[in-house]
Every structure is written in structure tokens, then in C-alpha cells.
Amino acid sequence: MNTLTYIKELQERIAYHNDMKAYESLYKLLFPSLFRFSYSFTKNYQAAEEVVSDTFIKVWEMASQLHKIENLKAYLFTLTKNYSINQVTRSDKQVEYTIDSFAFDASITWRHPEDIFISGESVRRINQAINSLPPQCRIIFQLVKIEGLSYQETADVLELSLPTVRNQISIGIKKLLNSLPALQLTSPIFRDKN
Template identity: 30%
Template sequence: MKKQFKELPGIVKRLAEASSEAAYQELFNILYSPLRKFAFCMLHSNEEAEEVAEDVLVTLWRKRKTLSDINNIHVYALVIAKNLSLNILQKRSRYNTASLDEIDVSFCFDNSTPEQIIIDNELKKRLENAIQSLPPKCQLVFKLAKENDLSYKEIGEVLSISVKTVDAHLVAATQKLAKIFKEEFQIK
């Protein structure tokens, strides 16, 4: 678990006990990006993902007095984000709208030379295309594990699936990605 997530219990305690705006700002700084990335995995829209992340954080502020009762605020926030995202998807399916947003790849590469920048950008595109080719649930589990650094248990809680199902999705994703890259780079 990332260091910043280990600080959450203390931040939540300050937020719940004193309604500290400084604690809320810390909570916002820690959770906003993972919430936005998670929502983007489901919605494929930057605007809607940002809206979901902001709505989750507003909800946390409104419920600040009861947050100390929550065991894992990170997972709790992700569950709220999942539910809000599902609501948006449900509304979207009623109106048959589609998002045309560009995908925001959050991988960091060391870009030291112009040639390296070109190579890194190409690798990012190939990797994102490979990830996008995964089945939706598999893709979501993979991104939660690799981009949001969630444990199998946390992913299971967020998606309401068992740890074994999380493991099965990750194994399938890894095997499919390995197959794609072996074919693409002609590795035996």
C-alpha cells in the first residue's frame, strides 16, 4: 500500500473529530487522482471521471462525522465512485450517448532524448491498446491492481467479487497481454 494511503486513518480522524478543512484538503490530495482514474476505467470520459471523483469527495465531506466508523476509507471511496459511475453508465445507456475522450495514460517513462520520447510514446500506445483489448471486467481489475495499487481483497470489495475471481481476472489479463506482446515483438 502506498505511504499516502497509510496516512488516511489519521486524516479521517482529524476530519471526523474537528471538521478540519486542512484534513479534508489532505484527503482530497490523496484520493482525487485514484478516484478519477478508477472512474475513468469505467466511464472512458475525463469529464465524467472528474465529476465522479469530486462527487465522492463532497460525499465524504458531508459524511465526515461518521467517517471514523469506516475501516478502509480508500475502499469506501472507491465503492462510492463505482456506484456513481454505474449510475452514469445506466443513464448513458438510456440516451445512447458515447464518449469520444482521449485516453489519459498515467504511466511515467524517462524521456531523455527525442528518439526515446518517440519510442516511449509508441510503447505507451501499444500497451494502452493491449489493455483496451481485454474484456471490460478483466481490464478494470487489471487497472485497479496495477494503476491504483489495490490489493486483491480491496479490488474484491470494490467490485463485489471474490478474491479468487480477482486472481482469475488478473491471470487472464496477464496471459492475454503476454500473448499480445509476444506476437507484436515476435518473442518466442
């Protein structure tokens, strides 16, 4: 079962049965990604944990309405972004933030069996190359290529235009191919599914 199908199953179990085990499974599955995303805004581990906890509290509070959400993963990234920005602006009311102000730390985990053939050194080099991308490009790249959101979902989460997302993915892939030419055929991040 793929991740999106599993999330949909958990979502339905929570929505229709108030299934606490499904809720815990959803939390364990998505916490690492949402935490890294929140941390890119807050730059504080405790604040990022609090944001993700608030996100999941909101999920539980609206459990009976969850069945109406088409893509729960994209919805959770949107909630996490909004809560993270609120957290940052509460602590520093004088600063205006844009997406370029934040840095999403890339941490690739491979989901496909053939991906395990990529060496640890290659993964380190890919992560390093992703982290060297400009902030907006890096966040978009992470959401699309690592977290599996579509271009449109990423545009919606980040409140950007679809052409901006497409352009940033193109820029990211070109920069990564230039810095990692030997990996271009073996790495799943260079495959375009959108």
C-alpha cells in the same frame, strides 16, 4: 510514508478534527484515480468530474463517521462506481450495464524509486498492452496492480467473487507477459503482492 498510511492519517484528521487541509490533500491525491475510474463508466469528462465531486461531498458530509471505515480508498472506489453507474443509468434508462460494458483506461504511474528506470517507451508499451486487455480484466488489473487495492477489496468494489478477481489477474499477467516479454523482470505490475 506509504500511500495507505498517508490516506489513513488524512482520514483521521478529517474524522476527528474536520481538517479542511486534510480533505483537500485527500482530494488531490485520489482525484486522478477516481476520475479515470468514473470515466470508464460514464465516457464523459464532465460527468466523471461530477461523480468524483459527489463522492468527495459525501466524504465531507460523513466526516464524523470516517473513522469507522477500514479502507477509505476501497470505499471511495465503491462510491465512485455506484455514483457512476447511477449517472449512466439516469442518462440512459433503457440500457442494462455490466462490468464488461466499461473500459478503464490504464495510465501507469510508478510509485517506487526503482521504477523510474523503466523508459518512457516501456511505459507506453505497458499502458498499450493493459488497454488491450478485455474490459473486466482491464478494470480488475488496474485496481489491483495500479491502484494498489487487494484482491478482496477489488472483489468488493466490483461486486465480484474473489476467484474471479484472481483469475482475471492471472489472465491479465499472462497476456501482458506474452506481449511484453522483455519487461517481465523489471516492471512492478508483474510482482504479486496478494
